[in-house]
Amino acid sequence: MATTLTDSQKPFSLDPYHVSDVFGFILPAPLTELPPYYQPWMDIAQHVTELIYSHTLRSHILKMPLLNTRFLESHRELRLAHLALSVMTMGYVWQEGENDTVKILPRNLAVPYWKVSQRLGLPPILTHADAVLANWKKRDPHGPFDMENLELLVTLPGGDSVRGFFMVTLLVELAAVPAIKSIPLVINGVQCGDAETVTRALEEISQAMEGMTDALKLMHAYVKPDVFYGIIRIYLSGWKDNSSMPAGLVYEGIQAEPMEYSGGSAAQSSLLHCFDELLGVKHEENCGAFLTRMRNYMPSSHKHLIQDISLQPSLRGFVQQEASELLTAAFQLCVTKLMALRSYHINVVSCFITIPAARARQLRRQGNSSQEETVSRAPTALEETGTGGSGIMSFLKTVRDRTRDVSLPLDNRAMQKSTNGAQPQNTQYTTHQTHLQSNTF
Known part of the structure; x- marks a missing residue:
């Protein structure tokens, strides 16, 4: 029988974690400009791609003044500053590819980057929180939140495909909003x-997970695999577990010893971490250690949310204790949808990394380094390793298999009732999109 919370049991809420009811983990209405004092940063950050192609980005950055970060006051100013400094850093390091990297990030970039990172609780490298969550604006402020009406604030080499990669990932985050809102329920x-209540909320979550998978399918329409593998990936790569930069990178003016940071990774999104903690998914030692480390690449409030979800009473234990067919079916449907999302992610990785990697190896064996073959320009150090430093396919398959381990047995009738049961509002990807069209952000 349901009871009420006691005075000592405060209701769990998303309010302390800076999670938006409309945007979830996405930064609402990112700034597009910094105060005029920081214009030297923006002048370079907004032209990183052109400067990389002209092989002049490094020289422009070396001429940049060393600016004080004390005039950055708001959270949004800090997020835009971190984004701008991040794309400059990735471009500076990888301007000449994997064979002509740098050992030192110059003081005029490293010092303010470090200070902004410390204030945000983020590492001094491009993260998912930068490139996806804080790197968007609407072309028409009153228009829909969709691919045709979204653009990047700053970009990296890769043309339409780099825009597609970041924007599709943003739409996956958006599709998850109903699920994130249902976690407190x-x-x-x-x-x-x-x-x-738990049954209804789990049904909301499973439908949102399906919407996330639908959004992820847009990757095939907006990103070219050869461009992603041959051009984009290196600019998302870090200096940890990367043979191109085995010693890491010295942040001049911070410390004399090199530091190591992982590149961008889907594991830096808070979404699946929240779902895993809610459902009780436990990962194997190596995978679990990598995922835990990726939480240090998230905004600190989002990291704390994941930690606090993990401290709550066991949902799976509650489902087993209640022995309700509908509740068990709703829980199991969430597990099934999460596995389906992870399986589709494996499909995407195969299309955008594994297959192009095989093509690149074939071209190298044939001695064909034609510039017409984009994949032939891909860095050999990455191969089929994720930009975050993980052995990507084995990692993803292991993570998916551990998700299966939390499954609970149920009869087919119960699952059918759950699948055909109540239809919560605003949970489908397209429905949530329609809701956003009427808002101005």
């Missing part, structure tokens, strides 16, 4: 013993 329902 699940946690509070478990604490109160309210199986009906």
